[in-house]
Amino acid sequence: MSTVNYELIGDIGVIRLNNPPVNALSHGLREGIWGAIKSAQEDASEALILLCEGRTFIAGADITEFGKPPQAPMLSEVITEIENSHKPVIAAIHGTALGGGFEVALACHYRCALKSAKVGLPEVKLGLLPGAGGTQRTPRLAGVSAALELITSGNPISAAKAESMKLIDRVISDDLLKGALAFARELINRKAPVRRVRDIHIDPASIPEGLFDEFRQRLNKRARGQLAPQHIVTCIEAATQLPFDKGLAKELDLFIECLLSDQSAALRHMFFAERSATKIKGLAKDTPTREINSVGIIGGGTMGGGIAMNFANANIPVKLVEINQAAIDRSLAVIDKNYSISMKKGKLSEAQKTRSLSLITGTADYAELADVDLVIEAVFESMELKQDVFARLDQICKPGAILATNTSYQDIDQIAAVTNRPEDIIGLHFFSPANVMKLLEVVRGSKSTDTVIATAMQLAKTIKKVPVLAGNCYGFIGNRMLRPYAREAQLCLLEGATPEQIDTVMQSWGMAMGPIAVGDLAGLDIGYKARQGLSKAEKGDSKTYCIADALVEMGRLGQKTGAGYYRYDSETRARSNDPEVLAVIKAQAEAHGVERREIPDEEILNRLIFALINEGARILEDGIAQRPSDIDVVYAYGYGFPPHRGGPMYYADRIGLKKVYDTICTFRDLHGEAYWAPSPLLARLAQEGRTFANWVDDQS
Numbered sequence: 082m083s084t085v086n087y088e089l090i091g092d093i094g095v096i097r098l099n100n101p102p103v104n105a106l107s108h109g110l111r112e113g114i115w116g117a118i119k120s121a122q123e124d125a126s127e128a129l130i131l132l133c134e135g136r137t138f139i140a141g142a143d144i145t146e147f148g149k150p151p152q153a154p155m156l157s158e159v160i161t162e163i164e165n166s167h168k169p170v171i172a173a174i175h176g177t178a179l180g181g182g183f184e185v186a187l188a189c190h191y192r193c194a195l196k197s198a199k200v201g202l203p204e205v206k207l208g209l210l211p212g213a214g215g216t217q218r219t220p221r222l223a224g225v226s227a228a229l230e231l232i233t234s235g236n237p238i239s240a241a242k243a244e245s246m247k248l249i250d251r252v253i254s255d256d257l258l259k260g261a262l263a264f265a266r267e268l269i270n271r272k273a274p275v276r277r278v279r280d281i282h283i284d285p286a287s288i289p290e291g292l293f294d295e296f297r298q299r300l301n302k303r304a305r306g307q308l309a310p311q312h313i314v315t316c317i318e319a320a321t322q323l324p325f326d327k328g329l330a331k332e333l334d335l336f337i338e339c340l341l342s343d344q345s346a347a348l349r350h351m352f353f354a355e356r357s358a359t360k361i362k363g364l365a366k367d368t369p370t371r372e373i374n375s376v377g378i379i380g381g382g383t384m385g386g387g388i389a390m391n392f393a394n395a396n397i398p399v400k401l402v403e404i405n406q407a408a409i410d411r412s413l414a415v416i417d418k419n420y421s422i423s424m425k426k427g428k429l430s431e432a433q434k435t436r437s438l439s440l441i442t443g444t445a446d447y448a449e450l451a452d453v454d455l456v457i458e459a460v461f462e463s464m465e466l467k468q469d470v471f472a473r474l475d476q477i478c479k480p481g482a483i484l485a486t487n488t489s490y491q492d493i494d495q496i497a498a499v500t501n502r503p504e505d506i507i508g509l510h511f512f513s514p515a516n517v518m519k520l521l522e523v524v525r526g527s528k529s530t531d532t533v534i535a536t537a538m539q540l541a542k543t544i545k546k547v548p549v550l551a552g553n554c555y556g557f558i559g560n561r562m563l564r565p566y567a568r569e570a571q572l573c574l575l576e577g578a579t580p581e582q583i584d585t586v587m588q589s590w591g592m593a594m595g596p597i598a599v600g601d602l603a604g605l606d607i608g609y610k611a612r613q614g615l616s617k618a619e620k621g622d623s624k625t626y627c628i629a630d631a632l633v634e635m636g637r638l639g640q641k642t643g644a645g646y647y648r649y650d651s652e653t654r655a656r657s658n659d660p661e662v663l664a665v666i667k668a669q670a671e672a673h674g675v676e677r678r679e680i681p682d683e684e685i686l687n688r689l690i691f692a693l694i695n696e697g698a699r700i701l702e703d704g705i706a707q708r709p710s711d712i713d714v715v716y717a718y719g720y721g722f723p724p725h726r727g728g729p730m731y732y733a734d735r736i737g738l739k740k741v742y743d744t745i746c747t748f749r750d751l752h753g754e755a756y757w758a759p760s761p762l763l764a765r766l767a768q769e770g771r772t773f774a775n776w777v778d779d780q781s
């Protein structure tokens with residue numbers, strides 16, 4: 082079948098698009114639509130329907146074409162052709178009409194959609210704005226406030242919601258073609274006019290005073306440092322002030338500026354990185370998977386409870402194992418509270434909460450796990466304890482059950498070794514809060530089978546996580562890289578920076594939180610307790626933890642005790658600097674013979690980020706991550722790395738590996754080989770003038 086087909090059904094012309102997998106508006110499709118609309122003007126049709134084959138309506142411009150020389154007809158020309166049609170054109174939507182795809186629908190004179198369909202303008206997530214009239218037509222139909230929210234969030238909405246916002250005219254319950262034909266017939270019978278959205282006038286008096294400025298300020302907080310959201314506001318404002326064509330011209334100018342920006346390049350990298358992370362090298366596409374219809378979780382603490390919620394939300398029943406009824410009750414109460422918070426935020430209905438809660442049951446009896454398809458252990462980070470849990474599970478669970486550990490850093494093989502089924506053991510490392518954070522590190526043990534890995538990757542999709550495969554080493558990908566990052570933060574403190582300086586530098590650069598504030602949030606006692614079990618040699622250089630230890634010994638465990646590196650207001654949780662902490666830092670610096678100095682912001686940034694990059698390169702050398710972009714996904718989805726900077730490895734490529742290497746060598750000369758020996762891979766690529774991205778090509 083060709084990309085665009087045309088068929089006359091009675092006096093209705095049906096234009097069918099077929100460009101798998103998602104009907105992206107590649108050159109061939111644009112040309113086909115343009116031609117079909119043009120030639121249909123001359124035939125016997127009274128109305129035209131634009132409809133897609135396959136799993137979805139048009140999902141947007143073809144992102145792979147960005148950055149390549151443009152080929153006519155441009156999307157804007159296709160859209161003008163549709164809108165200029167003298168016969169009514171009806172978009173018939175199923176799946177997702179996104180970005181340029183929804184802009185095509187907005188240029189049609191009428192829109193109908195299957196009940197299950199979604200529409201939206203997600204360009205902002207790619208650092209772009211709708212560049213084919215979306216910012217001009219949406220406010221004309223839905224109003225300015227609704228358009229601001231829809232386009233700056235980028236989140237799709239249901240067909241029903243779109244209908245209530247006047248973005249869709251008719252919702253169809255079952256057969257889309259049948260429904261669209263009936264809708265077209267109705268329009269023909271009542272001689273419905275060719276209704277062009279561009280002709281709708283926005284009354285400036287209908288716009289609340291100060292709306293745009295207020296929205297810009299909100300975005301300064303919500304999307305700090307990002308270009309596209311601010312430009313979207315400007316475009317929508319232009320729609321209220323300028324004639325349609327001038328508004329379109331403004332939109333195009335700002336779209337091009339976004340398209341050429343580093344931010345959009347980084348976000349487009351993240352889009353493809355997330356998708357390639359799901360592909361496992363050496364794993365056949367038809368690798369069999371196991372069905373996961375029931376799950377057991379060992380440990381109902383913050384982590385176990387959060388993990389349970391993921392499965393319940395996906396309609397998979399969960400048995401939560403705790404030591405006794407009191408612990409079960411505590412755990413279920415926390416889960417209930419978390420669902421209530423989501424309900425208050427409008428993210429969940431009462432009925433959804435009730436259904437999810439009914440799927441989570443507590444038990445103190447391991448024997449109840451005999452029939453589950455998957456068990457996830459989420460107990461305290463002690464190898465002895467974990468081995469004990471797995472030995473018990475091995476006795477109880479049915480053959481073929483997958484046994485997973487949620488450990489953040491322990492050796493998967495050592496855990497698997499206590500079972501008689503090491504091939505069924507895997508790491509499923511969730512991130513806290515587990516019901517919110519999108520990342521799932523899938524950790525491959527040396528004996529984990531392809532089927533177990535493929536099942537875990539598929540399962541991640543079911544529970545709406547972004548999976549990344551990691552090899553088995555201390556801390557896997559994410560936490561292994563976090564160590565040198567946290568180490569540098571501690572050393573900067575000792576050498577002269579304040580907690581606030583470090584956090585401000587990192588947050589202004591785009592990290593969701595600074596590393597010192599993260600420590601307070603997680604609780605300083607966690608690292609402290611973990612260190613208690615280690616020998617002096619295992620603990621390493623005391624300069625990297627002496628401040629944290631001193632604070633814990635003063636009872637300052639972080640936010641939960643109202644004080645850690647900062648002091649926290651008991652009601653608002655607002656943080657403030659504390660001279661007592663500065664005194665601790667100074668005392669520790671003196672005790673370790675470190676002379677404090679003023680540390681430039683740039684040095685802090687480079688020491689922290691380049692430490693991540695250097696360890697990332699070692700992770701690639703060791704084969705712990707499959708590809709550099711997987712590391713980027715881990716950092717963006719699990720550690721608050723700003724997606725508009727594209728993840729640490731992409732960022733390194735962007736600024737140049739030679740620069741990264743040279744700076745690391747300078748740090749090595751100043752601070753010593755122990756922490757700053759450059760990774761051999763980084764050194765080689767820098768010398769060859771290459772990037773991590775093109776190193777990948779050698780590997781495949």
Ligand code: 3H9
Pocket residue numbers: 102103105137140141142143144145156157177179180181182184203204207209210211212213215353356357
């Ligand atoms: C835009 O429209 C700009 C305009 O305003 C102005 C222009 C002038 N292009 O996600 P999946 C590929 S910007 C090219 O796994 P799902 C994807 O890489 C665009 N390729 O499926 C993958 O390839 P592979 C605005 C695309 O069912 C395969 O399709 N639109 C595109 O989980 C399957 O994708 C968007 O931002 C594309 N636009 O989810 C929508 N989209 O198999 C982006 C997908 O080789 N797309 N591919 O890895 C999506 O959000 C999801 O793909 C969608 C399907 C929800 C549609």
